[in-house]
Amino acid sequence: MSRPIIEARDVTRTFPGRGGAPAFQALKGVSTALHAGETLGLVGESGSGKTTLARVMVGLESATSGEVRFQGGALKTRADWRALRREVQYVFQDPFTALCPTMRIGAALAEPLAIHGLCPHAERADRVTQMLGLVGLHPDTARRLPSQLSGGQRQRVNLARALMVEPRALICDEIVSGLDVSVQAQILALLVDLQQRLDLALIFISHDLRVVRYLCDRVQVMLLGEIVEEGPVAQVFDNPQHDYTRALLAAIPDRARAAEATDGD
Numbered sequence: 001m002s003r004p005i006i007e008a009r010d011v012t013r014t015f016p017g018r019g020g021a022p023a024f025q026a027l028k029g030v031s032t033a034l035h036a037g038e039t040l041g042l043v044g045e046s047g048s049g050k051t052t053l054a055r056v057m058v059g060l061e062s063a064t065s066g067e068v069r070f071q072g073g074a075l076k077t078r079a080d081w082r083a084l085r086r087e088v089q090y091v092f093q094d095p096f097t098a099l100c101p102t103m104r105i106g107a108a109l110a111e112p113l114a115i116h117g118l119c120p121h122a123e124r125a126d127r128v129t130q131m132l133g134l135v136g137l138h139p140d141t142a143r144r145l146p147s148q149l150s151g152g153q154r155q156r157v158n159l160a161r162a163l164m165v166e167p168r169a170l171i172c173d174e175i176v177s178g179l180d181v182s183v184q185a186q187i188l189a190l191l192v193d194l195q196q197r198l199d200l201a202l203i204f205i206s207h208d209l210r211v212v213r214y215l216c217d218r219v220q221v222m223l224l225g226e227i228v229e230e231g232p233v234a235q236v237f238d239n240p241q242h243d244y245t246r247a248l249l250a251a252i253p254d255r256a257r258a259a260e261a262t263d264g265d
């Protein structure tokens with residue numbers, strides 16, 4: 001297999017305890033790797049360390065021990081991390097907090113170009129219009145503020161912002177969990193479409209195992225800061241080896257499972 005775009009090797013992360021509380025080990029030696037074009041699902045109950053792992057992988061959080069590697073190499077300098085932060089974009093769960101409330105959408109989308117010194121100034125407005133189109137938004141959206149958009153529109157903007165710098169990979173952390181079910185489906189369809197058009201690799205963090213099964217090639221199951229099971233989605237979902245994976249699968253609502261069982265007919 002080709003060398004991964006991004007990789008975590010035996011990463012631990014301990015958060016210091018506050019006010020006399022003991023330190024908390026959120027990651028207990030996690031290894032993962034994302035290869036070009038693939039979709040890797042990351043599932044596990046709340047607090048299992050999914051977001052912490054994602055944040056460590058893009059340098060928003062430091063590892064206590066272990067290593068993050070980018071395109072096969074160690075990350076030694078700030079420039080290395082900057083290169084990673086361009087190629088691997090972290091898409092936040094909540095577009096309300098991800099977008100500055102007083103910045104118009106056009107400016108918010110142009111900002112990553114300025115940060116990374118991409119695209120001549122005079123061409124940035126065109127790039128913004130083009131990107132709005134790619135995520136299914138009207139060009140006029142550029143003049144709006146985040147508060148003037150629906151939740152689904154905001155998440156489209158959030159995706160557009162991540163894509164402005166032409167990354168190779170996105171880490172999508174619960175990006176549809178705050179949305180109505182019908183809007184969720186639209187955003188997921190958009191994500192699949194963008195992935196195919198732009199040849200993106202994805203880490204898809206989700207509580208919704210049905211969506212993970214539909215979207216992902218491989219899945220890793222996290223429990224209490226560790227990966228307890230991993231493999232191709234069909235293998236893990238049809239023949240789970242770990243009790244915790246079985247429990248997660250058993251928690252999928254019955255109607256959904258019934259629908260899944262008739263999927264292949």
Ligand SMILES: Nc1ncnc2c1ncn2[C@@H]1O[C@H](COP(=O)(O)OP(=O)(O)OP(=O)(O)O)[C@@H](O)[C@H]1O
Nearest residue numbers: 015016024026044045046047048049050051052053
């Ligand atoms: N900055 C921090 N300081 C202290 N503890 C933290 C910090 N960030 C995360 N934690 C703890 O680390 C654990 C893992 O959190 P994390 O957000 O990674 O979980 P998660 O799997 O993403 O959960 P969810 O599904 O709810 O988003 C939790 O117990 C959390 O309280």
Ligand SMILES: [Mg+2]
Nearest residue numbers: 050051052173
């Ligand atoms: Mg999380």
